[in-house]
Amino acid sequence: MSVSKSNIFECVVVGKGLVGSAAARHLQNLIGNVAVIGPDEPKDYNASSVFASHYDQGRVQRIIGVDPVWTLLNQRSAMRYPMLEKESGIQFHTPVGCLYVSHVGKDEYVDNVPTQAQKFNTGYQFLNSGDEIHKCLPAYNFPNQAFGVLENGPAGYINPMNLVQAQLALFNKQGGVTLTDTVSSVRKSGSEYEVDIESGETLRANRVLITAGAFSNFHSLIPKPLDLFMKSETVLLAQVSSAEVLRLKNLPSLLYEIDNGSVEGIYAVPPVIYPDGNIYFKIGCNLPSDIVFTELAEIQEWFRHGDSDANIPAIRDALNVIMPDLKVEKFKSKRCLISRTKTKKAYIGRADDHQLFVAAGGNGYTAMCSEATGEIAAHFTVHGVGSEGFNIEDFKPVFN
CATH class of the missing domain: 3.30.9.10 (D-Amino Acid Oxidase, subunit A, domain 2)
Structure with missing residues (x-):
């Protein structure tokens, strides 16, 4: 899909996996004019430069987590599953x-x-x-x-591929732009950000949210690597x-x-x-x-x-x-x-002193709480605070 060079997105989400797709949907609801970009599962792994672990059909869903923060993330996510399934028409839970x-x-x-x-x-x-x-x-x-x-x-299991598709279906229905490509770099340009993609195009945005998992540390996406x-x-x-x-x-x-x-x-x-x-x-x-x-x-x-x-x-x-x-x-x-993160919580926060944000480091628990994790990332990207019930300090990133 070609994007006009004159078009400036309010936010570009880099990574359209479990957290990225959820964050994109919430961002589209909050501010509109959002794009999410990332590759699909590669047909030829030798030809791909990035990969993901959500290319799967079954992930554990529990509610009671290792501490109250994880429990609220799990519960908040699971409570939304019926709505996501009904409105997208995609069953995943x-x-x-x-x-x-x-x-x-x-x-x-x-x-x-x-x-x-x-x-x-x-x-x-x-x-x-x-x-x-x-x-x-x-x-x-x-x-x-x-x-x-x-x-x-609602404990049980989810289909992570179908969950991503459900999130993206609703995101697209709300007017969001989904792009299938790999980002090669993100850089500040004046008051905006330029997001270069491997196809040769450049996206422009007022904000960028990096949700590329372990790959957030590579491809010149953030200035300093996360402690992962x-x-x-x-x-x-x-x-x-x-x-x-x-x-x-x-x-x-x-x-x-x-x-x-x-x-x-x-x-x-x-x-x-x-x-x-x-x-x-x-x-x-x-x-x-x-x-x-x-x-x-x-x-x-x-x-x-x-x-x-x-x-x-x-x-x-x-x-x-x-x-x-x-x-x-x-x-x-x-x-x-x-x-895995140093804090044993997901990292959600600023990656620079301006409008570059990151949400990464699932500690093996991301799939069962990606909906709520994406919502927190979206709220922090727009408002500088976590979503209701969460203290954003619990998710403060640690950089190397």
């Missing part, structure tokens, strides 16, 4: 519940659940042992010393039959806090259909073999040629312990990226 399990019995998260549940008026059920978890959810198998917290809907810890993540997709889907249709998503030296921090999503037409049960975790990134070339090499298949045995073994009766036809791996 499956509220089957979410099971949190601590391998060692009650942990800090479990101890904080009652207080948070009361504060946010959300329900939960304690499952006091592995046996009790198995009686409630026979498909799951945990050691007897384990302790579980079961949340009912970036690492590889391998996801295992276990192909199952339609009979298994029927058997597991009410299975909640899973967050399993375990660190046994082989795997750490397991998450799993019940079987869903992927674009290749197959049905996969998804499971991922941290591994000793995960790669820490500091340079763009390292991230690109991981997405293009990384040996994620080497991690299949470790994750497969963990899956076999958790779900010994799961009938898997075959396995395949998927490469992802996680960026």
Whole structure:
């Protein structure tokens, strides 16, 4: 799409993933004349310079987070899902519940659940042992010393690709401009910003919001890099039959806090259909073999040629312990990226002394709260404060 050189956008959002699409929709509501730009999922990874982890069909949705800020982000996001689905006509939310399990019995998260549940008026059920978890959810198998917290809907899982499409559909319906391209640089030019894109065009804007995830630190998007810890993540997709889907249709998503030296921090999503037409049960975790990134070339090499298949045995073994009766036809791996912040909250704030803003660093939780995160970023970009209920100081970026 060609954009007139005389057109000055009120805001250009760089990155049209989960946070960027949400922020763009809120910005269009707040000020209008907004453009969002970013590449689609690449057909040829060797020909692409940027990538994303939301090219997926299943992400865990919980409500009670690790602290009240994350809980409010999750709850605010989930409350909007029915509206987003209805107005866009795109279904992305499956509220089957979410099971949190601590391998060692009650942990800090479990101890904080009652207080948070009361504060946010959300329900939960304690499952006091592995046996009790198995009686409630026979498909799951945990050691007897384990302790579980079961949340009912709206906890469950979301389809992140469909969520992005729902956000963009409403953004476009409101008159926003969506551009499919990659930004090569952002620079201040007088009172405006110039956003150069790889196709050769330049966009002009009064404000720019960078929502490019780990890639926010590259391509000359912000003057100083964010303090981000970036690492590889391998996801295992276990192909199952339609009979298994029927058997597991009410299975909640899973967050399993375990660190046994082989795997750490397991998450799993019940079987869903992927674009290749197959049905996969998804499971991922941290591994000793995960790669820490500091340079763009390292991230690109991981997405293009990384040996994620080497991690299949470790994750497969963990899956076999958790779900010994799961009938898997075959396995395949998927490469992802996680960026963690120094503050353990998303970074949302100014990237310069003028009108360049950034929202990045999801700490592995972005998908389940991207709607509220995007809203905060939009409100700060326009008003200099967070959206209702949030203190923007909680999200202050840390730069290197």
